[in-house]
Amino acid sequence: MTTEILKTDTLVVGAGQAGVAMSEHLTALKIPHLVIERNRIAGHWRSRRWDSLVANGPAWHDRFPNMTFTDVSPDGFAPKESVADYFEAYADSFNAPIRTGIDVRKVTRNEGRPGFTIETSDGVIEALRVVAATGPFQKPVIPPVIPQDIGLTQIHSADYHNPQQLPSGGVLVVGAGSSGVQIAEELCRAGKKVWLSVGAHDRPPRSYRQRDFCWWLGVLGQWDATTTQPGKEHVTIAVSGANGGYTIDFRKLANEGVNLVGVTRGFQEGVVSFADDLVQNIANGDASYLGMLRAADEYIARNGLDLPAEPEAHCILPDPPCMTDPQLRLDLAAEGITSIIWATGYATDFSWLQVDAFDEQGKPCHQRGISTEPGIYFLGLPWLSRRGSTFIWGVWHDAKYIADQIAIQRQYMTYHPATES
Numbered sequence: 277m278t279t280e281i282l283k284t285d286t287l288v289v290g291a292g293q294a295g296v297a298m299s300e301h302l303t304a305l306k307i308p309h310l311v312i313e314r315n316r317i318a319g320h321w322r323s324r325r326w327d328s329l330v331a332n333g334p335a336w337h338d339r340f341p342n343m344t345f346t347d348v349s350p351d352g353f354a355p356k357e358s359v360a361d362y363f364e365a366y367a368d369s370f371n372a373p374i375r376t377g378i379d380v381r382k383v384t385r386n387e388g389r390p391g392f393t394i395e396t397s398d399g400v401i402e403a404l405r406v407v408a409a410t411g412p413f414q415k416p417v418i419p420p421v422i423p424q425d426i427g428l429t430q431i432h433s434a435d436y437h438n439p440q441q442l443p444s445g446g447v448l449v450v451g452a453g454s455s456g457v458q459i460a461e462e463l464c465r466a467g468k469k470v471w472l473s474v475g476a477h478d479r480p481p482r483s484y485r486q487r488d489f490c491w492w493l494g495v496l497g498q499w500d501a502t503t504t505q506p507g508k509e510h511v512t513i514a515v516s517g518a519n520g521g522y523t524i525d526f527r528k529l530a531n532e533g534v535n536l537v538g539v540t541r542g543f544q545e546g547v548v549s550f551a552d553d554l555v556q557n558i559a560n561g562d563a564s565y566l567g568m569l570r571a572a573d574e575y576i577a578r579n580g581l582d583l584p585a586e587p588e589a590h591c592i593l594p595d596p597p598c599m600t601d602p603q604l605r606l607d608l609a610a611e612g613i614t615s616i617i618w619a620t621g622y623a624t625d626f627s628w629l630q631v632d633a634f635d636e637q638g639k640p641c642h643q644r645g646i647s648t649e650p651g652i653y654f655l656g657l658p659w660l661s662r663r664g665s666t667f668i669w670g671v672w673h674d675a676k677y678i679a680d681q682i683a684i685q686r687q688y689m690t691y692h693p694a695t696e697s
Contacts, residue, residue, distance in 0.1 A: 284310045287403035291317045291374045294409035294656035297672040299372040301679035311374040318363035324434045329356045330517045337490040338668045353517030411656035413622040422543040433619040439466035445614030450540050453512030456619030471535040477514045479561035482523040485583040499664040530596035548606045645678045
């Protein structure tokens with residue numbers, strides 16, 4: 277640990293996609309800054325993702341504007357290692373001032389002088405501004421439904437790597453967003469008996485009429501939506517780039533051997549109980565899917581585009597037995613279940629940021645990433661400025677806005693009144 281106090285204009289905490297984007301824009305504006313990261317650049321793409329993970333958007337879309345992927349075709353889906361390599365190469369392209377292996381322990385506002393004091397594992401840093409670029413995937417969440425001491429392997433999807441790490445026996449996967457579905461399908465293909473607990477979700481088509489759903493969200497203006505619909509704040513998106521990309525179809529999963537159940541509600545004496553909401557959850561997902569198809573058809577007709585019709589995309593398979601007769605209880609021992617994977621998302625952790633920038637629930641108070649605490653900024657959070665804020669391209673544009681605001685504040689601070697004649 278160094279005893280010398282390091283000083284900089286702006287400190288960026290986190291060197292994932294948000295931190296790299298922030299550094300690029302600060303560099304372009306010639307704003308002195310430092311990026312610190314507890315692991316390595318884009319480290320979570322390597323260590324907190326399963327082995328077969330690929331990006332959920334095609335490479336032409338899920339990237340920064342100034343660099344393409346060199347090892348993935350534009351319409352392909354980049355493997356996680358390629359994504360991590362991409363961000364490392366991107367940071368190298370403009371010599372980003374990133375220091376890795378440094379953990380931030382506490383940030384406090386200075387008294388009687390500008391800026392903040394940042395205590396780290398490598399000493400003290402003083403900065404006029406701090407950008408929290410740690411993103412939304414900070415703290416894996418496992419709901420307190422099933423005790424951890426019941427003798428089963430229980431892990432969060434962040435710690436799942438491949439089927440071989442699990443003991444023999446069946447698996448209950450809780451959560452049916454992109455992660456839960458892909459993990460359940462991978463385990464089923466590996467020969468395991470799998471139950472998938474399906475909650476509320478949106479289910480867009482992977483592609484429709486020769487265009488990826490990322491393209492459709494763009495031309496339909498949905499990426500730039502600034503507010504979410506009531507009740508949709510935390511709804512997961514069931515879409516996949518695995519195996520070349522495909523539309524997730526829960527009925528098809530059931531026909532392939534995955535046992536679908538409703539939301540996991542309780543546990544007693546070795547038996548897991550589920551809500552009787554499976555059919556409704558899947559019906560709501562179908563509605564979002566069909567709604568996007570209709571919007572796409574209307575857009576094509578309105579603009580006279582020559583894109584081939586895809587009537588089969590509107591067909592819904594018959595309900596499988598697990599939907600016509602939903603299973604509401606699951607005896608883990610009787611079914612030979614030895615593992616539970618919780619694909620139940622993440623929570624933010626800003627305990628290190630000890631400033632007046634949060635509401636009573638600990639949620640950041642900001643407008644497009646500009647905090648209510650002057651000098652504190654947030655980047656990479658869901659709906660920071662729009663629907664696309666947590667996506668690679670979206671965080672790049674949000675970072676540009678924040679960097680511009682920092683530049684404006686610097687101009688105010690350097691103002692001196694002209695000498696009166």
